[in-house]
Amino acid sequence: MNHQNVILSPGLYFVATPIGTARDITLRALDVLASADVLAAEDTRSLRKLMEIHGVPLGERRIIAYHDHSGAGARAKLLEAIAAGKSVAYASEAGMPLIADPGYDLSRAASEAGHKVTCAPGASAAATALTLAGLPSDAFFFAGFLPNASGARRKRLDELREVPGTLIFYESPKRVAASVADMAAVLGNRPAAMARELTKKFEEVRRAPLAELAAGLEENPVKGEIVLLVDRAQEAEVSEGDLESDLQAALQGNSVKDAAGIVAEMHGLPRRKVYQLALQLAKGG
Numbered sequence: 334m335n336h337q338n339v340i341l342s343p344g345l346y347f348v349a350t351p352i353g354t355a356r357d358i359t360l361r362a363l364d365v366l367a368s369a370d371v372l373a374a375e376d377t378r379s380l381r382k383l384m385e386i387h388g389v390p391l392g393e394r395r396i397i398a399y400h401d402h403s404g405a406g407a408r409a410k411l412l413e414a415i416a417a418g419k420s421v422a423y424a425s426e427a428g429m430p431l432i433a434d435p436g437y438d439l440s441r442a443a444s445e446a447g448h449k450v451t452c453a454p455g456a457s458a459a460a461t462a463l464t465l466a467g468l469p470s471d472a473f474f475f476a477g478f479l480p481n482a483s484g485a486r487r488k489r490l491d492e493l494r495e496v497p498g499t500l501i502f503y504e505s506p507k508r509v510a511a512s513v514a515d516m517a518a519v520l521g522n523r524p525a526a527m528a529r530e531l532t533k534k535f536e537e538v539r540r541a542p543l544a545e546l547a548a549g550l551e552e553n554p555v556k557g558e559i560v561l562l563v564d565r566a567q568e569a570e571v572s573e574g575d576l577e578s579d580l581q582a583a584l585q586g587n588s589v590k591d592a593a594g595i596v597a598e599m600h601g602l603p604r605r606k607v608y609q610l611a612l613q614l615a616k617g618g
């Protein structure tokens with residue numbers, strides 16, 4: 334038996350579940366699942382199955398279905414149970430609750446009500462992919478899923494251009510080739526990685542610049558669950574003098590906006606910064 338029955342004080346216990354391999358669950362998560370008075374889950378069937386695999390008895394308890402769209406009524410029931418002195422465990426379908434998964438409304442409501450809110454943490458695809466991607470991990474930005482439509486997706490990518498850290502996205506296999514192509518177009522040919530089926534039989538990590546990654550995905554479509562990671566924009570080493578003379582040249586025959594775009598691309602610099610300088614030069618400053 335891997336779990337222990339423990340006494341849990343009243344409160345909300347978020348429980349992380351594996352992102353693939355069932356044995357990636359923690360012993361503490363099993364203890365919480367074995368001992369909580371009330372069990373709630375994003376997907377009741379997958380929690381029941383996970384508990385079966387690990388020999389955690391359900392006993393008299395039933396698993397309550399809850400996600401943030403379940404609404405205030407479902408949330409109120411869980412909060413009432415905590416107020417009545419019960420421990421409530423909430424498990425995601427896979428990985429950490431709240432990471433591109435439900436739980437935010439529940440977490441906020443429970444803490445606003447003054448209840449204990451804690452977590453038995455575990456695997457998350459974002460953190461696992463970052464560990465494997467071969468990209469800088471000193472700072473990163475989890476951007477979740479991009480919009481499905483290309484126009485909205487490119488707009489969102491444009492908003493993320495200047496984030497000073499590795500960008501992390503979740504993506505479906507259906508859209509991954511189109512998304513990586515849009516990333517190459519909007520962000521430039523940055524170093525990137527695609528991590529697929531993490532902790533599972535067909536785990537794979539491709540590390541390549543965006544354009545190469547896009548071409549590979551176009552040729553060989555992939556299946557399974559996917560995380561995309563993209564390096565931050567590289568601040569090229571360019572002197573102010575060089576920048577100014579390149580801008581002066583580009584301003585001959587181009588609008589300020591276009592000149593800034595050309596020079597920003599030339600040096601791999603953020604468009605906005607170059608635009609300010611181009612404006613000054615155009616005004617004769």
Ligand code: SAM
Nearest residue numbers: 352428429432434457458503504530531558559
């Ligand atoms: N809460 C989860 C977490 O902490 O990672 C994420 C849930 S989100 C609804 C599901 C998405 O996460 C998938 O579409 C995929 O992009 C990513 N994902 C989940 N498991 C994965 C795995 N084993 N390998 C790669 N990506 C995974």
